[in-house]
Structures are given as structure tokens and as C-alpha cells.
Amino acid sequence: MDARRLIYRLYSDILLTDRLGEWRLLLERALERGYLVHSIRSAWDLLKADAIGSDSKVLVLRHDVDTDPGTAARMWEIERSLHIRGSYYFRLSTVDTALMRRIEEGGGEAGYHYEEVAAVAKRRGLATRSEVLSCLDLIRETFADNLRRLRERTGLPIRIVASHGDWLNRRLGVPNTVLLDDPSFREHVGVDLEVYDQAFMASVTSRCSDALYPMLWKPRDPSEAIRAGERFVYVLVHPRHWHANLRENLASDLIRAWETAAFHLKTLRPARRD
Numbered sequence: 001m002d003a004r005r006l007i008y009r010l011y012s013d014i015l016l017t018d019r020l021g022e023w024r025l026l027l028e029r030a031l032e033r034g035y036l037v038h039s040i041r042s043a044w045d046l047l048k049a050d051a052i053g054s055d056s057k058v059l060v061l062r063h064d065v066d067t068d069p070g071t072a073a074r075m076w077e078i079e080r081s082l083h084i085r086g087s088y089y090f091r092l093s094t095v096d097t098a099l100m101r102r103i104e105e106g107g108g109e110a111g112y113h114y115e116e117v118a119a120v121a122k123r124r125g126l127a128t129r130s131e132v133l134s135c136l137d138l139i140r141e142t143f144a145d146n147l148r149r150l151r152e153r154t155g156l157p158i159r160i161v162a163s164h165g166d167w168l169n170r171r172l173g174v175p176n177t178v179l180l181d182d183p184s185f186r187e188h189v190g191v192d193l194e195v196y197d198q199a200f201m202a203s204v205t206s207r208c209s210d211a212l213y214p215m216l217w218k219p220r221d222p223s224e225a226i227r228a229g230e231r232f233v234y235v236l237v238h239p240r241h242w243h244a245n246l247r248e249n250l251a252s253d254l255i256r257a258w259e260t261a262a263f264h265l266k267t268l269r270p271a272r273r274d
């Protein structure tokens, strides 16, 4: 991480003012302009049924709960108060069973933000793309096991999953989605949709994701797409960009620093093959 990015990261983690009021404002603007707000699951159900009217405008909300389920809960309450519902995908490290059930009972979607490619690579010190691909069976087994446990723990069916983008995925050039490239494996584990599937993304006319200060959005602010009346706007957000929860953010930064150091130490030796 270069010095400027580190400064922005620290600013975001420690000093960023609470932006949840902005989140509410964005949603209110979309509603005023006639957008129908959906989770990924409810939008996918409509797409499959070819049931989105030609003059309808759709706004899909996806929350990746990488850290800070407390702020995710506040975002959910804002959406509830506006009578709208989005998707929330939880990592194993952020699973909040009560919140996930609350989201589902309130008509939203709570799913799995999976990262088994990066997790297995860290655990076994896999340092190259080809080493990762040679361990795909183990990675799939781990995913199947984690998903089964998460379903048991939450009592939720969880048939839609969203890939987490870890620093190690970027470094290895292997996204977590590779583990779902095999249709028979998907069927075996009961996954109907990976949120990056082209079958879904092909309908999206504008995709915006929140970003680290000072950009805040990439590639652009979704308010512009909403003002322009884009037909299918997809917004991806992460709690840490909306509220500087010092304890959560510093814990996550420390875990990342520790993981990076441990990975470097592991990969100084040849990766284990057993």
C-alpha cells in the first residue's frame, strides 16, 4: 500500500464522519424518481420471469458485510423505514445470525460472502495461480462445508452467494468465483446464482460501488445514474465506508497486516502439496 493510500485508509477508518444520512438521502431520491428497489434475489426472480416492465426503473442494493455488522444493521433499519429491502452478504467472520434472520423476515436477502480461494491459499501458502488451481477440489470441499454449516446455523436456504475480493485474490489473479465455474458443483451445493454471473449482470445498465476516501464512489456516484433515469442501477456498498467504527476498522487492518506477514513467511518455503 503506498503512503497516500495508507493516509486515506487511516482517514476513512478513524475520521470519516457518519455518512448514513447520505445513504438515506440517496435512497429517498431514487424513490422520488420512481425507482423500484430490489435485493439481488427479488430482482433475479423478476428477470427470470421476464417480469420487469419496459418502462420500470430498477435499483438493486447489495451490501457486502466485510466488517462491521453493526453498521450493516443501521443501514438495514434505514431501508426498512423507507419500506425497501436490499441484499446483505456476510463473511464467516461477520456472520450475525440474529441480523440475518431479521433481514430475511423483513423481506430482504441475507446470503454468503464467500472467500474460500483466498482462505485456502492463505492457510496452505499457495503462492501462484497454478498452485491455487491445482487445489480446486479442496477449495470446493471447503466452500461446500462452510455453506452447509452457515445454512444450519442460520436456518436460511442461502442459494445466492457473492464473492469477496480479497487482497490475495488480486495478487494471485484468481477470483473466488472460479470455484463456482463448474455447473455440476453448483447444482451439488444448491447455488442458483453467483452475483457476478453474466446472466444477472447483463441486465445492469449502471453499476456503482462505494470506495475509499476521497473517491467515495467508483466509477461514479449512483445519484448521477438515478438523475439520468438509468433503467437498471446496481449499487454495491460496504459498511466501513459509511461509518468509521474505529474498533472494527482497526481490527480488520491488523488482521490484514497479520495475514500479509504470515503469507509472506509461508511462501518463503515451497508450498505444501499434501
Ligand SMILES: [Zn+2]
Pocket (backbone or CB within 6 Å): 064, 065, 066, 113, 163, 164, 165
Ligand atoms: Zn467483500
